Structure formats: structure tokens, C-alpha cells
Amino acid sequence: MKTALVTGASRGIGRAVARKLGKMGYYVVVNFNSKIDEAQITLDEIRTEGGDGEVLQFDVSNFENTKSTLEAWLASHPEHIVEVLVNNAGITRDLLMVQMEQEDWGKIINTNLNSFYNVTKPLLQGMVRKRYGRIINIVSLAGVKGNPGQVNYAAAKAGIIGATKSLGLELAKRNITVNAVAPGFIATDMTAELPEAELKGMIPMNRFGKPEEVAAVVGFLASPEASYITAEVINVNGGIYS
Ligand code: NDP
Secondary structure (H helix, E strand, C coil): CCEEEEEECCCCCHHHHHHHCCCCCEEEEEEECCCCHHHHHHHHHHHHHCCCCEEEEECCCCHHHHHHHHHHHHHHHCCCCEEEEECCCCCCCCCHHHHHCHHHHHHHHHHHHHHHHHHHHHHHHHHHHHHCCCEEEECHHHHHHHHCCCCCHHHHHHHHHHHHHHHHHHHHCCEEEEEEEEECCCHHHHHHCCCCHHHHHHCCCCCCCCCCHHHHHHHHHHHHHHHCCCEEEECCCCCCCC
16 A cells, blocks of 8 residues: 655644645555644545545654654554655744753754654665655755754754755665755744734745645655656745745
8 A cells, every 4th residue: 555654744734745645645644743633633634535544643853762653553554655755743943042052952953853864764675675765855944045043943954955965866776756845934833923924025925835835846746757856955935035
């Protein structure tokens, strides 16, 4: 059974991506950390739209927890082939560097950067064996351009961009593509506190994006049609920066 894993699929961009992949015919593993009810809503929406999947809890920032959960899942689901991995889970802890404590740095690096290793590593072997795979990492405008108040977050996202390019080159001959999608301002819980009316003035399209507008690009990169695109970063930001 062709399967896609989306981390942080209980809300926001991850939910929209999970729904998109469900509509594309993938069995979707809806990962979440703390909000099981929200993850269940994502799964219900996938089923309403004619797809199927399941929810799976693990903390992407925790190496042991992620490894043991994914290995147990793979062992108990031998009929599933994980073709698509979307590393989407992420958090922010915005503050100026002068005020940043080690914990503010470490938490963001663990959740947004180390998670890439934690989740991707257990799934890579299967893709290499099948000689097919699509890995899509959700990065950020901040990781491409930099952003004051987000030194920790931008460092993690820029790190993922480097990892995307390098892993893409490592796997290019094996029919596995690795790409990143860099959203600008997208209307989700993460940006709910931001003053949209003020900020939209600096966005050429004069509005925040919708999660579905990011999911559309992820869906394309996940599809067989995107077979000649790898190690690439695609901006989805209403023209704010490229
Ligand atoms: P939300 O805050 O709406 O959702 C975050 C998701 O990540 C939730 O599903 C949450 O799970 C999950 N998550 C957080 N920590 C963990 C963890 N340790 N383990 C597993 N899952 C976790 O965020 P967005 O949808 O806005 O963001 C999604 C991605 O897009 C992130 O990587 C973010 O950095 C990136 N992005 C977002 C932008 C925006 O404007 N919104 C702009 C640029 C990039 P739970 O519900 O269980 O807590």
C-alpha cells in the first residue's frame, strides 16, 4: 500500500498536506505530538474526502521516541511502502539573540533541525531498497533570507536547506528526490498572533497564504510528475522574496 508520512499533520500546513496526499491516493500516516483530537480531525477529513490513513504519535525532536515508534510501525505494517515523507513539524520561539537562552536555542534546533535526521533516517533504507521516494522538507522564508528575532529558527531551517541539497545529491541516482518548500506568511496557529493587517503591506500579493497553497506545491513534488526536480527549494510566499 502506497503510504505517505506527514509530521505535524494535526494542524495547519501539515493538515492541508495530509489531506492533499490523501486525495492523491496515498494512505496517510498523520503524525502529531500532543493534540490527538486535532490529528483525528485531519484523519476524519481525509476519510471524508475518500482517502484513508491513521494517526501516529511521536515527538520528532526525540531521537529514541521517533526511532522506536517508526521501527515498530514499519515492522507491524509490512504491506505498506512509505514512498513519501513530508518533514513538516515545527515550532518557533522568537526573541532577539541577546535575550536567547540556551534552552530557546536547543529546543528549536531539536524540533526543527534534528527532527529531520530523527524521522528521515529510519525511512531511508526502505526507499533505497525500493529505488523510489519523495522527501519534502518544509523550511521557511526565514531560513532562506534570515529574519531578526528568529536566529534560532532561521538557523534550523537553513540547516534543513543544506541537508535537502546534500541528501538530494546523495540519492539522485536512486530515483529518490529530496526537496524543500519555503513558505512565507501562512495563516495557521503559528502566525495567529501576528498583526496580519500590518504585515501584509510588505507582501506583493497583499495577504497571508493559505495552508492549501503550500500543500499544492508539496503535492506536486510528491507526485511522479516531479521526477526531474531534486535538491531544490521552492518559495511559496506571495512574491515577498525569492
Ligand atoms: P502549526 O503551529 O499550525 O502546527 C505545528 C504542527 O507541528 C502541529 O501539528 C504540531 O503537533 C506539530 N509539532 C510541533 N512540535 C512537534 C513535535 N515535537 N513532534 C511532532 N509534531 C510536532 O504550524 P504551521 O502549520 O504553521 O507550520 C508547519 C511548518 O511550516 C513548520 O515547520 C513551520 O516552521 C513551517 N512554516 C510555517 C509558516 C507559517 O507562516 N505558518 C511559514 C514558514 C514555515 P501538535 O498539534 O500535536 O502540537
